[in-house]
Amino acid sequence: MVQAPARRRQLSARGLRHLLVATAIVAVATLSASPALAASATWSPPVTTTSDQGQTVGAVTAPDGTITTVVESYTTGIMAVSSTDGGASWQTPVALGSGGDYAFRATIGMTSTGLLAIAWVESAADVRTIWIVMSADGGSTWSAPTSLPTVSSYVDDPTIGSSSALGVTVVWTEDTFDKLSSSTTDGGTTWSASTVITENLNSYGTATFAALGENDIITVYQELDGDTALYSIQSRRSTDGGVTWAPAVMVTDAWSGSLSNTRFNPVVSPATGSAVVFWSHRRDEGGTAIFAATSTDSGASWGSVIEIVAGVGSITYFDAAVVDDATAALVWHQEISGGSQVYYTEVELGATSGSVPVAVVPTLSAYADRLPTLTSFGTTRVATWFQEGEVDADTAHRTAVSCDGGATWRAATTIAAGDAVRVADAVVARRGTVVTALWSAYDADLDESRPVASSIDDPCSVAVPIVDGPELAATGASDLGLAAFLAGFGMLVAGLAALGVRRASARS
Secondary structure, eight states, X not given: OOOOOHHHHHHHHHHHHHHHHHHHHHHHHHHHTTTSOSOOOOXXXXXXSOSSSEEEEEEEEOTTSOEEEEEEETTTEEEEEEESSTTSSOOOOEEOOOSOSEEEEEEEEEOTTOOEEEEEEEEETTEEEEEEEEESSTTSSOOOOEEOOOOSSOEEEEEEEOSSSSOEEEEEEETTTEEEEEEESSTTSOOOOOEEEEOSBOTTOOOEEEEEETTEEEEEEEEEETTTTEEEEEEEEESSTTSSOOOOEESSOOEEOOTTSOSOOOEEOSSTTOEEEEEEEEOTTSSEEEEEEEESXXXXXOOOOEEXXXXXXXXXXXXXXXXXXXXXXXXXXXXXXXXXXXXXXXXXXXXXXXXXXXXXXXXXXXXXXXOOEEEEETTEEEEEEEEBOSSGGXXXXXXXXXXXXXXXXXXXXXXXXXXXXXXXXXEEEEXXXXXXXXXXXXXXXXXXXEEEEEEEEOTTSSOOOEEOOTTOSXXXXXXXXHHHHHHHHHHHHHXXXXXXHHHHHHHO
């Protein structure tokens, strides 16, 4: 075997010693400064999605990655606008209104193959109609508006669900309290006659959907029995894509209360034939709580009611998301004296309790009184919300990120603040690892508010400090520093061992 010259071996040993010293210094420095890691990935500057004044009220992402939003324009009515590059640029908006006096309550849905549906309420001569349009080309073109078979002249709150490639179901409210539905199984060419979901009082709540399987869909709603003055959460299942419905099933026992009970009851399906539903209401003993129930038999029965949090303050607005095939997660804000708090929890199928709530933001200096959003992919969780305060700086569109499945959360960041924000329900779309937030920004020069979008790619790609707060057992910041120190120390030990081997070899 040919040996390297002795001087070359000597230089290699000296270089190795220098490297080991540097490694040790880096490890110790990392340990001592572990909470102050690298800067966070940032949100892109806002881009206008349409020049019309208005507000984005919903968004979906198609299987090919196209994001389509629905906008309630103050001048044009209902509009659709799409992006094929993760929100960096936006196509020409398409006006959808049918020409009524005014249009509102727009909502958007999508089938498994990307067939889009937008429904809204439109008033003409004091008569309300629910219209719906469809798009099979990613929002570039849309069908002519079709009126759904409503019964009364007062309709509201359409909600869209789908459980097949061409099937779409819409549930809406009539005469303030009744819930009716209509479905298409042929991509919107024909619609079924209206079907009554419930005719009891409904406390102005909205119905929600979850697809359980092919042509298998469940709707969940709150009901108030006018005879007993008791509330309940109920569900109904359809196995023909929403054309017909099985009898109602009680999700929870009835409770007494006031009309300030839940307005929202999101339901999600982690896996085929399963569902998790969330709702909130005041308790007889005082305070507000969020509740959940799970089903693993397609809504034929529901497990024990889970009380997730006993209320200190008021809880009204929350959002749910599927995080894996056995778990759903929830983010909500809780009003307290002087501001709000934002929390996160998870519920597994068949569970009798939820995870311990984790503080996303321990305390806000403002009130968050609109719907937040929760986006999940892998171990990444992104929560967004609007808050409104006494001063401009407190009025903001904000976000927080968790990179360990919701166990800990990084310090909240501000997407926009002050006069640049029109407070509304948060709207978010995701394309792969790119998260796009949509809101309305005020332009002082034009004295107008216009829909805008801002995006962030893989918010967990850069390490940042983790926020500490109530209910948080460990932030993880010191663990990161310790891990870095141990890694550096390991490199030091391995290097010294290698150096000893080299010297032994040289002596031999």
